[in-house]
Amino acid sequence: MDYTALKKEIIEYSREIGIDKIGFASAAPFTELKNRLLRQQELNYQSGFEEKDINKRVDPALIFDRPRSIIAIALAYPSKMKDSVKGKKGERRGIFCRASWGEDYHVVLRDRLSKLEDFITSKVPEARFRSMVDTGELADRAVAERAGIGWNGKNCSIITPEFGSYVYLGEMITNLPFEPDQPLENQCGTCTxxxxxxxxxxxxxxxxxxxxxxxxxxxxxxxxxxxxxxxxxxxxxxxxxxxxxxxxxxxxxxxxxxxxxxxxxxxxxxxxxxxxxxxxxxxxxxxxxxxxxxxxxxxxxxxxxxxxxxxxxxxxxxxxxxxxxxxxxxxxxxxxxxxxxxxxxxxxxxxxxxxxxxxxxxxxxxxxxxxxxxxx
CATH class of the missing domain: 1.25.40 (Serine Threonine Protein Phosphatase 5, Tetratricopeptide repeat)
Structure with missing residues (x-):
């Protein structure tokens, strides 16, 4: 199987189904991330919404049989409203953050990942996958960073050159051996x-x-x-x-x-x-x-x-x-x-x-x- 050619086909197809950015990463353990997560745990900085088992968060092999690579995707979301409403005295309004605008992003990204799975299966019937969005074991940002989607900003968001940090992230572990992409250099510099x-x-x-x-x-x-x-x-x-x-x-x-x-x-x-x-x-x-x-x-x-x-x-x-x-x-x-x-x-x-x-x-x-x- 020519996985270089397949990778190009996947990238082209991803654009057709509305994936704004796609990257490929190795499925090796996230060793550096483990150290950071252990430190977060020691400091009691975790929210409690995360996967409790840190080993599962950093080692794809613990949640997928013989992983060879991970495909990361990103979809850009709006930062401004076209028809915004305004509050006034007697009619005050609250606000939901931008990442909660529109349809639940879990649903949107799972739709794209499902289509991507079907496309790859049509090319390689023996392909296996484990797709996840936000609520899976792996850390979305760590995968996206390794796959070259963007760099991990000081604000703890993935920042892409094209869409800033206004992107939803998802990933797919697979048994197919794709050539990994290069991570991007961090551009935050001295900005605080x-x-x-x-x-x-x-x-x-x-x-x-x-x-x-x-x-x-x-x-x-x-x-x-x-x-x-x-x-x-x-x-x-x-x-x-x-x-x-x-x-x-x-x-x-x-x-x-x-x-x-x-x-x-x-x-x-x-x-x-x-x-x-x-x-x-x-x-x-x-x-x-x-x-x-x-x-x-x-x-x-x-x-x-x-x-x-x-x-x-x-x-x-x-x-x-x-x-x-x-x-x-x-x-x-x-x-x-x-x-x-x-x-x-x-x-x-x-x-x-x-x-x-x-x-x-x-x-x-x-x-x-x-x-x-x-x-x-």
Whole structure:
């Protein structure tokens, strides 16, 4: 089999099916990555969403029988909305990060990888594959870096020369021995804009992230958000783009190459108040096709309450007070108490005093008492 010729055919076909960039890498263990991951584990910097077994994250042979190479793909997503909606007093809006605009990228990339598998199988029937997007064992960025898709930026994103860091990544382990591509030279140089701009200091140093301090992670948690991060949240409902938007490599970058990635303004910049009492059915109808919905409505609703406090939105007091008194979830009642106190005023104080009389959950009582103290 002429694998050099097949590689060229795969590259040509990838363009036909809407893969914006493709690269080939060896399936050797990611030795350097293992050392970094072990250090992250020691420092307790991991989010907890990762594959627990570090060996599986760095050795393709542990998850695929006799791997010979890995094919990495990247699809560019938009950084700007064509028809953006704007919030105003009484109608404040939140925001989903760019990586959650349009259809869930897991679905989009799996579609491309599936088509790629079918094409290769038509050429080599004995070919075997293991494709993954984000939730697989391998580290997408490490594979993409090795395959020459882009370099690993100081903001912990893969930065491509063509599309900046606004790309989704996926990969395919295979038993076919393709010639590997050359990794790109890191172009970050002495720039530290992403480190300087990180709202919570989650970027410890270039290429090292304390995920537990990262707003993108914090917006996906379901418990109380630690107090120190709440005022850093702004109006973010899911994810954070700061370390990408300040990156010089992303200046002027905005590609609209895939219809399914186009954002719906009402979905990615939704009104905040309706979110607070939204049902599961309504949530799935409005946000179900987006990757930012994967943790359900609870984190989004909690973040919406914090965002209303960010805006000091007095018009939101009735819906927040209702949640404080009636929501069966302690996290929602406690967050509502914090937000009510931040908005402030006599109505806020009265609502907190009333809630204190009947509240039984210790964490919620703590939030209420903290709020009352702040209003004195």
């Amino acid at each position: 804009k992403c480190l300087d701009a990180c709202p919570t200091g989650a970027l410890v140093q270039g290429g090292q992230l304390n995920a537990k301090r990262c707003i993108a992670f914090l917006t996906q948690t379901k418990d109380f958000m630690p107090v120190e991060f709440r005022e850093k949240l702004g109006n973010r409902l899911y994810g954070c783009d700061t370390c990408q938007t300040v990156c010089p490599e992303n200046k002027g970058i905005d590609f609209h190459l895939h219809e399914e990635m186009e954002p719906d303004g009402e979905a990615v910049k939704p009104l905040l108040q309706p979110l607070i009492h939204m049902s599961n059915k309504e949530f799935k109808q409005q946000f179900g096709r987006m990757s930012g919905s994967w943790r359900g409505k609870k984190p989004i609703q909690r973040n919406a309450m914090i965002a209303l406090a960010h805006f000091k939105e007095e018009e939101a007091l009735p819906v927040l007070i209702e949640a404080l008194h009636k929501d069966i979830r302690p996290v929602m009642r406690g967050t509502a108490a914090w937000s009510i106190a931040k908005i402030g005023g006599e109505k806020a104080r009265e609502a907190l005093l009333q809630a204190k009389e009947k509240e039984v959950e210790p964490q919620v009582i703590q939030e209420i008492e903290r709020g009352i103290a702040a209003l004195k």
